[in-house]
Amino acid sequence: MIEQPKIVKICDIKDETPNAKTFFFEYMGHYDPGQFVMVWIPLNDEKPFTLSYINRNIAGITVLKRGNFTKTLHTKKIGDQIGIRGPYGRGYSLIKGNAATCIVGGGIGMASIACLADKQENATIVQGSRTMPELLFRHRYKEMRLCTDDGSFGYKGTTVDLLRELVGKHDYQKIYACGPEKMLYKVYELCNEHHIECEVSIERYIKCGFGICGQCDCSGQRICIDGPVFNSKDLKDMPDFGKTEITKSGKRISL
Amino acid sequence: MIEQPKIVKICDIKDETPNAKTFFFEYMGHYDPGQFVMVWIPLNDEKPFTLSYINRNIAGITVLKRGNFTKTLHTKKIGDQIGIRGPYGRGYSLIKGNAATCIVGGGIGMASIACLADKQENATIVQGSRTMPELLFRHRYKEMRLCTDDGSFGYKGTTVDLLRELVGKHDYQKIYACGPEKMLYKVYELCNEHHIECEVSIERYIKCGFGICGQCDCSGQRICIDGPVFNSKDLKDMPDFGKTEITKSGKRISL
């Protein structure tokens, strides 16, 4: 395998929220929900994004504007080129049959679970954001349980608050989650309480993406290749989860 | 492919003539009669030899003692190690069915056609040497027409003399030959006269063996990869054949 960006043309762009856009491009090859690709803007930088759409040979990434890189990406127009390498990492493991599951997306974390939600049958989909305009993919699924911190739409409260209610009512065999790590940690604790298996996708600063540089460590697990998705059993041995992360320089900081 | 010697143990040695020995070793892989291998003696040198025997996983090379390398090789004992890489080059093309062919070996050139003679059905096998003790593989074939320059055994005269007689009597579809180039050239002329296709194996100084160094040139053909076996049609466009060769330094000399 050669780990180098392949240049693709942006063939469509969709505004998802005031601060998030989806960029579509031609994509060949395999993809498991939860895996990620490295997106390269020549002479600028290269950063990790989940595929939020995958359909025949067209994939999409949904990008929240944050710092230098995502701001530059947001200036790209249809026809512009970006580099893609990957997919990398270990995605979510789907459950076959019709056991009930719950899929929880917090903020832009929704992008990571979007393709999983496309595939996993019989799943309750929960999305939470701070406020209504930030909600993603509103018309994508047959049904989605929405919540906002400020109550501007749907359930008022966090995804964890809503999830706690749902867990009481349904017999979930597994709960999937992606979002801020504080949220993930609470989901993990909630699952432990109720003896439900959970799978969460963790973010860490990514450089190589293929397990060599050690940048993305979380308790000896490389997010980029051992993760980004980890299950309850993995998380039990990952004391850094929910506690500390490593910055670009390698400094350990509290989350 | 990696072009590097593989070390093998000499598992048997057979004295063929006072100056020629066959060394046997384990050999895996494909081999077409007429191809050659490079034989390496570490810290000494590495030179080309035809496989004169091939049987299940055991191959043999029959080596005439000449200069430094072959003398050193002749000191090797059973259990000693040598390096082998290859096989290289394009071998003889066999004729299917029962058309008559003739296979001619001159001197140690007999080693090159020995495996061909094992395989090609309905072939007259002719071997010539200067004198009787130099004759090879006397008991290997059902029938072999032998000649010696000095008349010490068989037909008195050269292989070409004998071949001329045979060609009058048989309807050969093809004549194969390996031996001194002067002999090969005469066989080629004889074949042209009688409109018989011929295939001869040519020797040139070999270095790389895989077509990169240009050492083994004969009129723009690389003996090591385009040959060592050439047919009448090839030879027509090879004015150097029978005339000049290139020494180790690259100097062109008359044959």
Place this chain on the structure above:
Amino acid sequence: MTDVKLSVNLCNIRLSNPTILASGILGTTRALLKRVAECGAGAVTIKSISKEAREGHNNPTVITYEAGMINAVGYSNPGVESARIEFTNLKEIGAPVFASIIGTCNDEFVKVAEGLSESGFSAIEIPLSCPHTPGFGLLSGQGTPKATYDITSAVRRITHLPIFVKISPSIPEITTVAKAAEDAGASGITAVNSMGPGMIINIESKKPVLGFKVGGVTGDALRPIAVRCVYDVYKAVKIPIIGVGGISTGRHAIEMLMAGAVAVGIGTGVYTRGIDVFSKVCAEMKQWMIENGYNNINDLVGIAHD
């Protein structure tokens, strides 16, 4: 099964086997060092530490190509103060841990070495040979015999730990540099760092792929160069050599030992064979030794020399 001894004595440090995690690969956190030790490494090296924190170059920082890997991480590291907090209780790692220290001047090397002196490292490696980080290694002239001598002497003065000086394959005077390190009190030579630098251009975008444009070449591409360096350095110095460059199989490791290395570093191999490359290489070495009638790995060291 025949008993085969893989353990090695490297400057009085006992390694259970001759494979060492090379610096800059995975050695960012204590947890990863521990994991690599569990994957069978005989010793592990931390990612190089400078006095102050460094973010390194922009991404892409590591890419691969047909013949190996090319990287310009740019010495990202949290600085010596944070490193001191990260790397504690090294005894529990399960294998000796080597520090790797960098600086832009003698004084910085000394400061970092002092900063890490109480941490329990088994040795200190000094790379003077990075080909792609301004201020360090080849790009600031640290690869010359004189600079090597000066930096090594300065660190030698303030520590009793074994010092390994890590040299570049991309300088003609490699043996002179190795000798300068030996003369200055180095305990061993690590040969080699990444080569080049090299550049890979993405032709569709017409731009170099690496964020820093150029980077050090490692892996298969480097192996024959590294073997030759070890072979030459073995003749030039008396101190032991850690052979690094393109090792990903037991055969590669044995080749490096035969050239003169006492132990081998593995970097790119973590990618090509996975994080358990260490135990794989050891198993392959063992297998080869059994088939070829050796029972002590140390008997292989330097036997390619006449």
Place this chain on the structure above:
Amino acid sequence: MTDVKLSVNLCNIRLSNPTILASGILGTTRALLKRVAECGAGAVTIKSISKEAREGHNNPTVITYEAGMINAVGYSNPGVESARIEFTNLKEIGAPVFASIIGTCNDEFVKVAEGLSESGFSAIEIPLSCPHTPGFGLLSGQGTPKATYDITSAVRRITHLPIFVKISPSIPEITTVAKAAEDAGASGITAVNSMGPGMIINIESKKPVLGFKVGGVTGDALRPIAVRCVYDVYKAVKIPIIGVGGISTGRHAIEMLMAGAVAVGIGTGVYTRGIDVFSKVCAEMKQWMIENGYNNINDLVGIAHD
């Protein structure tokens, strides 16, 4: 089909396409040069010629490994007198033919250049960069800026042909050497020769495989280093560059042109893709140019620079 122009003007020599047979590969006889020209090379270079005949090193002289090739042919050649007899009627080769001359002192370079002056060569290449032949190239200090200047000047004085100075990838001061060549009157820079040297040890016999033990590394292993050298030299000199090192596909050739080469040499590619590598590379370049909207190969030269 779109019209795509591959032809190149290299120091007023017209090449029908930018691929050139590198020196030392197949260029031993007139007949092989002709065959390579028929296989589509835009120009061909003869194997380097010295004053007296040389047998070169013992075999193995060329081997391959996972990442490329390693050779120590040792400049076997028939000497200038025989070469003069071999290389005649060069007009009929079908592509420009470049001489390659070597010597152990300025005077020998001059003698060989003079000896070949009436043969009809289109240019003279001077390799000062072989890593594995005592008396020549790196092993006799010809790769320094001063020696490069002296040798180039000496040859410049006695010929009006374009002179290409061929430099090593294995020296840190590559741009200084290129500038020295330019200052001395070189018409172009050939970058690069083989790298290293490197060594491959056969572990069963415990011996280096090459007859000379060490040899120059070429092919995929070399490509990123060669691209970087071309990129750097492009910034340092104004004369054109022939980019050599690891080129075996159209994409590789385009990468080299983007780094700053006007034409590309191909050596190891003759092994990896066959003797018709030249026409294959040209077809692939054309295809890529059509797909990416280019119609003149010269528009690619140096465009990876900001």
